[in-house]
Amino acid sequence: MPRLMLLDSASLYFRAFHGVPDSLTAPDGTPVNAVRGFLDSVAHLLTVHRPTHLVACWDDDWRPAFRVEALPSYKAHRVAADGGEDAPDALGPQVPVIVDLLAALGLARVGCPGFEADDVMATLATRAAARGSDVDVVTGDRDLFQLVEDAGPGRPAVQVLYVGRGVRRLEVVDLAWLRAKYDVDSGQAYADMAVLRGDPSDGLPGVAGVGEKTAVGLLRRFGDLAGVQAAAQDPASDLSTGQRQKLLAAADYLAAAPLVVRTVREAPVPEVDDAVPTAPADVDALGALVHRWGVQSSVERVLVALASLR
Structure with missing residues (x-):
């Protein structure tokens, strides 16, 4: 049975940044706590939940115009002086490193101009379910509980792996969980x-x-x-x-x-090769990144996790 795992990437790297000590640095002293924490989270998720397909979903637009037009207060308190998203100074430089490592590892990453990662995940989950694939949505954002659907005749399951308490203490959110927690019967x-x-x-x-x-x-x-x-x-x-x-x-x-x-389930998200790779896409690039950023142990954990899925 195919199983697609969708990563709410920003949710994971923000949590990694705040949860992993900033004493973890590259050889030149640059903080890599978000990078290390993100990779370690991916390794754990691969090992425990064993997806056949995986996509790191990206915020190409963290505050889309169509949502701001509808409700100007939407995320307004998070807007920085330069108009971007207010985020810790030490986190910003680590995000491109995560992008480069995902590419070298061969793990799919996709965003969609004008839409949030929530919309990317909703669209990919809808497509995958239509193809008969179960879906795990990994996030710390409760808004994505709306995607939950239990399996039924001819219908696969979409569940949220909620990391509000951390990846190693995540909660599996299905309809029974929603009923018990919120007394609601559907996403x-x-x-x-x-x-x-x-x-x-x-x-x-x-x-x-x-x-x-x-x-x-x-x-x-x-x-x-x-x-x-x-x-x-x-x-x-x-x-x-x-x-x-x-x-x-x-x-x-x-x-x-x-x-x-409500998430957009028909955003124009490009198709990607989301099969979990059996080997890194670019061994040389991966080796250079490991050397540059001092993340060998975290990358090795991801590689071991990938090997376990063969």
């Missing part, structure tokens, strides 16, 4: 709940006074987000006066937020 219901609840870390205000439990209760009563909005507009619905007022006050937000929260 789409999770996305609707996220719209109502909001997410300050992404600049989504949500509906004032509506938390997770209230949001789930509304969705169970009225079916989905559209049903909740219709109930707010219907004087005959059994919404309390307070809930109706809150929902009506947030009407503009509720009209815009779904475009921001």
Whole structure:
């Protein structure tokens, strides 16, 4: 059974940067903690979860214009003075090193201009599932819980390997997990709940006074987000006066937020050779990178993990 693993690359290298000591440096003293942590995470994921295919998904646009146009507050608090994403100074130079190492190892990497890595993962997961492949989405971003689907007749499974507590303590998110944690019955219901609840870390205000439990209760009563909005507009619905007022006050937000929260499943992501390689794509380039950056042990762990999949 083919199994595609999709890496939320930025999620992994940000977590590696903050979780691995910056005392890990290249021979010239340059920090390589994010590089080492990213590679070690990939080696662990390959060893434990054994995908047949893998893609490192990239943020070609971390704050797409179509989402900002819909909701100007989207990630606005993360914009740096130069207009890019606010990130630690020591992390930026390590990202191109990760790019070069992925290429030398032969591990597929892909982004899509105008779209986030979330959209790349959603599109690739949708394509893979249509081909009959199970999918593991590796991320620390709860927004991607909306992609979860259990296997059924003629339908493969899409699950999230949630690394909120670290790669070695990840949680396997399927529909049973979503029901137990959030009392929602589908990935789409999770996305609707996220719209109502909001997410300050992404600049989504949500509906004032509506938390997770209230949001789930509304969705169970009225079916989905559209049903909740219709109930707010219907004087005959059994919404309390307070809930109706809150929902009506947030009407503009509720009209815009779904475009921001829901991933794009048909982004123009290019096709890539995503088969897990049996050998490095460029041995000489890999050797030069290992020597330049002092990452031999981490690269060796990835190579051992790849060899174990043959």
